[in-house]
Amino acid sequence: MSELTAKDYRTDQEVRWCPGCGDYAILAAMQSFMPELGIERERSVFISGIGCAARFPYYMNTYGMHSIHGRAPAIATGLATSRPDLSVWVVTGDGDALSIGGNHLIHALRRNVNVKILLFNNKIYGLTKGQYSPTSELGKVTKSTPMGSLDWPFNPLSLAIGAEATFVGRAIDTDKAGMTAVLRAAAAHRGSAFVEIFQNCPIFNDDAWAFVRDDKEGVNRIPLRHGEPITWGPDRSKALRQRADGSIEVCDADDQNVLVHDAEHETPSLAFALSRVTQQRNGGTPVGVFRSIERPVYDDLMAEQLATATAKRGEGDLAALLHSGETWTIS
Amino acid sequence: MAKAKPVEQLSQVIVRFAGDSGDGMQLTGAQFTSETALLGNDISTFPDFPAEIRAPAGSLPGVSGFQVHFADFDILTPGDAPNVLVAMNPAALKTNIKDLPHGGTLIVNSDAFNERNLQKAGYATSPLEDGSLDEYQLHSVPLTTLTIGALKGIEGVTPREAERSKNMFALGLMSWLYGRTIDATVAFLEDKFAKRPEIAAANVKALQAGYAFGETTETFAVTYEVKPAKLQPGTYRNITGNQALSLGLVAASRLSQLPLFLGAYPITPASAILEELAGYKHFGVRTFQAEDEIAAAGAAVGAAFGGSLGVTTSAGPGIVLKAETIGLAIMLELPLVICDIQRAGPSTGMPTKPEQGDLLMVLFGRNGESPVPVVAPRSPSDCFDAAIEACRIALKYRTPVYLLSDAYLANGSEPWLLPGVETLPDISTTFATEPNDGDEFLPYLRDDVTLARPWALPGTPGLEHRIGGLEKADRTGSISYDPDNHDLMTLLRAQKVAGIANDIPELEVDDPDGDARVLVLGWGGTYGPIAAACRRVRQAGGSVAHAHLRHLNPFPRNTGDVLRAYERVLVPEMNLGQLSKLVRAEFLVDAVGYNRVRGLPLRAAEVADAIEALL
Numbered sequence: 001m002s003e004l005t006a007k008d009y010r011t012d013q014e015v016r017w018c019p020g021c022g023d024y025a026i027l028a029a030m031q032s033f034m035p036e037l038g039i040e041r042e043r044s045v046f047i048s049g050i051g052c053a054a055r056f057p058y059y060m061n062t063y064g065m066h067s068i069h070g071r072a073p074a075i076a077t078g079l080a081t082s083r084p085d086l087s088v089w090v091v092t093g094d095g096d097a098l099s100i101g102g103n104h105l106i107h108a109l110r111r112n113v114n115v116k117i118l119l120f121n122n123k124i125y126g127l128t129k130g131q132y133s134p135t136s137e138l139g140k141v142t143k144s145t146p147m148g149s150l151d152w153p154f155n156p157l158s159l160a161i162g163a164e165a166t167f168v169g170r171a172i173d174t175d176k177a178g179m180t181a182v183l184r185a186a187a188a189h190r191g192s193a194f195v196e197i198f199q200n201c202p203i204f205n206d207d208a209w210a211f212v213r214d215d216k217e218g219v220n221r222i223p224l225r226h227g228e229p230i231t232w233g234p235d236r237s238k239a240l241r242q243r244a245d246g247s248i249e250v251c252d253a254d255d256q257n258v259l260v261h262d263a264e265h266e267t268p269s270l271a272f273a274l275s276r277v278t279q280q281r282n283g284g285t286p287v288g289v290f291r292s293i294e295r296p297v298y299d300d301l302m303a304e305q306l307a308t309a310t311a312k313r314g315e316g317d318l319a320a321l322l323h324s325g326e327t328w329t330i331s
Numbered sequence: 332m333a334k335a336k337p338v339e340q341l342s343q344v345i346v347r348f349a350g351d352s353g354d355g356m357q358l359t360g361a362q363f364t365s366e367t368a369l370l371g372n373d374i375s376t377f378p379d380f381p382a383e384i385r386a387p388a389g390s391l392p393g394v395s396g397f398q399v400h401f402a403d404f405d406i407l408t409p410g411d412a413p414n415v416l417v418a419m420n421p422a423a424l425k426t427n428i429k430d431l432p433h434g435g436t437l438i439v440n441s442d443a444f445n446e447r448n449l450q451k452a453g454y455a456t457s458p459l460e461d462g463s464l465d466e467y468q469l470h471s472v473p474l475t476t477l478t479i480g481a482l483k484g485i486e487g488v489t490p491r492e493a494e495r496s497k498n499m500f501a502l503g504l505m506s507w508l509y510g511r512t513i514d515a516t517v518a519f520l521e522d523k524f525a526k527r528p529e530i531a532a533a534n535v536k537a538l539q540a541g542y543a544f545g546e547t548t549e550t551f552a553v554t555y556e557v558k559p560a561k562l563q564p565g566t567y568r569n570i571t572g573n574q575a576l577s578l579g580l581v582a583a584s585r586l587s588q589l590p591l592f593l594g595a596y597p598i599t600p601a602s603a604i605l606e607e608l609a610g611y612k613h614f615g616v617r618t619f620q621a622e623d624e625i626a627a628a629g630a631a632v633g634a635a636f637g638g639s640l641g642v643t644t645s646a647g648p649g650i651v652l653k654a655e656t657i658g659l660a661i662m663l664e665l666p667l668v669i670c671d672i673q674r675a676g677p678s679t680g681m682p683t684k685p686e687q688g689d690l691l692m693v694l695f696g697r698n699g700e701s702p703v704p705v706v707a708p709r710s711p712s713d714c715f716d717a718a719i720e721a722c723r724i725a726l727k728y729r730t731p732v733y734l735l736s737d738a739y740l741a742n743g744s745e746p747w748l749l750p751g752v753e754t755l756p757d758i759s760t761t762f763a764t765e766p767n768d769g770d771e772f773l774p775y776l777r778d779d780v781t782l783a784r785p786w787a788l789p790g791t792p793g794l795e796h797r798i799g800g801l802e803k804a805d806r807t808g809s810i811s812y813d814p815d816n817h818d819l820m821t822l823l824r825a826q827k828v829a830g831i832a833n834d835i836p837e838l839e840v841d842d843p844d845g846d847a848r849v850l851v852l853g854w855g856g857t858y859g860p861i862a863a864a865c866r867r868v869r870q871a872g873g874s875v876a877h878a879h880l881r882h883l884n885p886f887p888r889n890t891g892d893v894l895r896a897y898e899r900v901l902v903p904e905m906n907l908g909q910l911s912k913l914v915r916a917e918f919l920v921d922a923v924g925y926n927r928v929r930g931l932p933l934r935a936a937e938v939a940d941a942i943e944a945l946l
Contacts, residue, residue, distance in 0.1 A: 042792045063789035066799025074626035078633025107622035309612035316614030327568045
């Protein structure tokens with residue numbers, strides 16, 4: 001295999017997102033990151049549902065499918081399960097994954113199918129022109145909610161952790177280095193990986209993530225590094241610690257009980273508690289890998305069952321199968 | 332040893348076992364069928380059971396039945412009405428007695444006719460004593476008492492378990508009455524209850540006791556014999572439609588050299604296919620029990636993208652949910668087989684009862700111009716061949732294909748003349764391996780003859796491409812909103828499916844007299860009753876022709892000519908006239924419908940009447 005570059009992952013299709021859309025940055029990061037994965041281009045498959053983010057596969061020069069609203073995790077499950085040799089990626093949005101496709105998302109995660117699910121969260125419906133989404137904050141005023149939305153939003157990471165996800169991470173569209181690190185870890189994870197990417201929609205929900213997107217000094221980003229104390233701020237003076245009830249609060253970095261991040265902890269409690277740390281509540285937003293544990297992978301288990309059955313019964317013989325059960329002969 | 336009783340010869344018998352859902356009537360019927368098949372009779376069975384697993388004991392809705400028709404000639408249906416009814420309780424008698432013609436044999440478990448059960452069934456007085464059954468040959472047998480008596484002394488069997496063996500006593504009695512040997516059932520019971528030998532022993536004992544009771548009791552003066560049928564030479568096995576369909580899918584996987592991937596969500600009456608295929612992992616079969624019907628179809632499409640033979644199975648309420656995914660498969664032009672085991676609708680309808688109500692849905696129940704080929708089996712064993720045919724079309728034309736079975740075919744059974752593997756069709760397909768336009772790979776460059784597009788699998792270097800639900804440009808497959816391109820692509824998709832007419836057999840007409848003026852046109856699961864009806868008409872001196880559609884989209888290319896060659900066309904269907912509507916629209920033929928939606932197979936006698944009315 002000759003050395004590939006980002007250029008090899010571009011297609012001849014004109015990219016049709018709005019100027020300033022966060023999707024451009026994610027696409028560029030993905031295209032420049034793929035060559036370093038060491039996976040042949042032809043073994044990479046991007047599958048999407050419907051929405052702005054769902055156009056992603058058209059712009060990646062790999063195999064791809066732009067499918068139907070919310071169903072990408074189901075389609076990817078069929079592909080990944082029948083083709084363990086492929087690297088299967090799902091690109092989805094907050095409406096696609098959490099509203100119409102919520103059921104497929106949680107089941108793909110609990111099964112631990114070997115797919116990488118990237119949720120571009122812009123907290124709004126873009127392609128249908130600006131209705132509130134399942135991650136929009138309560139009271140969101142949009143064209144479909146002139147007096148404000150009434151439903152409490154999902155926290156995508158809490159949902160994924162609750163759905164037994166074995167890998168959960170968060171990245172920011174403008175933070176190429178941070179996003180690449182999370183994606184690299186997701187790609188290396190055998191099983192399903194769920195990554196929420198904060199993505200800006202400049203048309204219908206501009207600056208929804210301004211507090212972390214524009215936060216070059218690290219005032220609001222709380223980087224999570226496995227095995228390291230969780231501290232942040234320009235001078236790394238702030239930190240997180242766990243209360244007796246398991247919830248998390250902000251403390252000084254020199255506090256005795258500063259939390260040391262453990263993404264590989266057996267129970268999901270810590271990752272869940274971290275997923276509840278928000279800008280609004282705590283003045284900071286964790287990014288990075290929240291959880292990464294090993295659990296049997298659905299596709300591997302299925303392949304094992306096939307191998308076991310074949311070892312036990314021999315490779316299936318069609319003539320013998322047809323003649324199985326009670327037979328009788330008429331001469 | 333009791334003195335042998337006189338043996339009376341019969342040409343055919345229709346037995347119906349009816350009892351409470353918990354009485355084991357399906358097992359009893361299946362074993363009686365098994366014994367009968369081994370004797371070489373032709374058989375046809377029809378299980379008729381409620382959707383409730385255990386409706387309140389003794390209640391009318393809880394009655395479960397199993398009808399088996401066996402004969403010394405080739406038969407076409409499980410029979411309109413039984414000659415012999417075995418009723419295990421008053422509710423079973425009440426719901427089934429109206430089907431037993433006067434003079435028919437009635438065997439009842441008299442122990443179950445207590446006040447409580449009579450009340451539950453709505454009997455004011457016991458029909459065993461009030462003379463209301465005088466028109467039948469009534470055999471009132473205390474099955475429960477006899478069974479419990481016979482099982483005394485078997486260690487570890489509770490009185491409740493002993494009582495539950497009464498179905499085997501009934502089976503033993505019936506086996507004796509019709510000269511079936513019980514060896515196969517003994518072996519079956521020993522295998523089924525291998526982990527609980529005392530239960531196996533109890534059931535075997537009850538079976539033997541029932542057989543011996545027949546020999547010794549004076550209740551039955553004669554036994555009956557039905558000689559083997561003169562069937563085509565070969566090896567047979569008894570098979571249900573769902574089993575045959577499952578084996579057909581496994582065979583198609585082998586014949587196409589593609590791994591089978593089944594996406595399914597449990598639903599009556601299709602679940603048995605998922606369960607059956609789950610046992611064929613050593614054939615490389617992957618079964619995926621999905622979170623819902625949509626995911627089941629989606630996963631099958633995903634697997635098809637990766638080069639598997641993708642299949643999804645369901646019934647009406649689930650098929651509705653899959654419509655969107657099937658639309659996607661039409662747009663992607665990937666092979667997919669969707670099995671719809673039709674049941675009575677709309678909505679949840681009657682889950683265990685057959686109907687042909689989904690024809691128009693599978694043809695037209697999608698957005699946009701979205702043609703899908705449709706194949707419908709005609710009998711339980713034909714589900715095997717029809718499954719292979721559906722896979723053949725899907726693979727060759729890169730299209731979703733519907734396989735339309737129904738609850739009658741799915742659960743009914745008949746002897747199946749086992750085909751030699753070497754006689755099965757070659758349905759192998761090819762994948763794209765290199766660019767098809769200079770250095771470029773065009774995913775929508777079509778085959779000149781089939782109009783199918785190339786199937787390039789992920790993992791193939793140099794053929795990386797994207798497909799999706801948006802309209803695509805001819806040849807390149809790029810997104811296109813060009814008006815003329817959409818017009819062209821719509822026509823191409825339609826022409827591709829229409830062209831399959833050149834690749835399927837012409838419609839055959841069964842017109843033995845050659846002078847019929849009336850044609851009966853049927854499709855799918857009504858083959859048996861219609862063919863039996865035509866036989867009746869002919870035996871009565873009438874002339875009638877019968878043609879039966881296996882392909883409903885496209886129709887065989889001679890269909891119009893066949894229909895126009897007759898003065899009258901009768902279309903019997905288990906719906907309100909869906910094929911009639913198509914025939915009228917497509918061929919301008921003034922078809923007359925015969926339509927019944929009772930959740931039961933059509934009755935041959937009634938179809939014969941409908942034919943006679945047109946002669």
